[in-house]
Amino acid sequence: MNSTVSCPVDNIKVNEYQVRVTAGLVLVLGIAWVLGPTPWIPVFLIIDFLMRAINYGRFSLLNMISRRIVQLFDLGEKPVDRAPKKFAAMMGCAFSVLILLLYLAGLHSLAMISIAFLLAFAFLESMLAFCAGCFVYQYFFLPKKQG
Numbered sequence: 392m393n394s395t396v397s398c399p400v401d402n403i404k405v406n407e408y409q410v411r412v413t414a415g416l417v418l419v420l421g422i423a424w425v426l427g428p429t430p431w432i433p434v435f436l437i438i439d440f441l442m443r444a445i446n447y448g449r450f451s452l453l454n455m456i457s458r459r460i461v462q463l464f465d466l467g468e469k470p471v472d473r474a475p476k477k478f479a480a481m482m483g484c485a486f487s488v489l490i491l492l493l494y495l496a497g498l499h500s501l502a503m504i505s506i507a508f509l510l511a512f513a514f515l516e517s518m519l520a521f522c523a524g525c526f527v528y529q530y531f532f533l534p535k536k537q538g
Contacts, residue, residue, distance in 0.1 A: 398525040399478050404470035407520065412457035412466075413443075414517035417483065421510045424490075425503065433491035440484035444477055479516070479524035483509065 417436065424432040435452075442451040449455075460466075486509045493502035515521040 398472070398522070399474035399528060400472050401474040401477075403473040405473045405476055406461065407469040407471040408466040409454070409457045409461045410471070410476050411517045411520060412460050413451075413453045414513045416453045416457060418510060418513040418517055421506055421513060425506060425510075428494060428499065428502070430491060430494060433487045433494065436487040437484055437491065440480045440487055444480035444484055446477075475522050475525050475528070478528055479512070479522060482524055482527060483512070486512075 420432055420436060439451050439453050442448060443454060486505055490502050490505045490509070493499070493505060512523045515523050
């Protein structure tokens with residue numbers, strides 16, 4: 392198995408600290424949903440993830456809040472490529488849609504399992520700066536090499 396991980400690349404930089412704070416806010420919202428399930432949190436997450444996934448991150452409320460937190464605590468700037476973060480936002484949007492649909496269908500246990508995955512990915516990004524999206528991208532979306 393290859394020891395390197397392939398991520399999508401677009402050579403546009405974003406601030407890793409802001410991305411991590413945004414993931415932390417997703418984590419907080421996800422925990423809030425687990426404690427008191429409501430359709431409004433996944434709807435909000437769908438819209439917010441979608442804004443970030445389609446290059447309208449400047450309209451993302453979570454991005455606006457995280458930008459302010461980074462400024463307020465003077466966390467600085469650490470440029471990273473935007474493409475893996477966009478891919479992760481697409482995956483977050485898909486998970487949020489799944490969570491909402493499962494919840495509305497009354498499949499609450501499956502919705503809780505789905506939110507657990509979203510929470511795990513948000514935790515890895517926010518606390519450990521580990522982008523699980525790169526691994527998902529490599530194993531499910533990159534064409535397999537013919538041996």
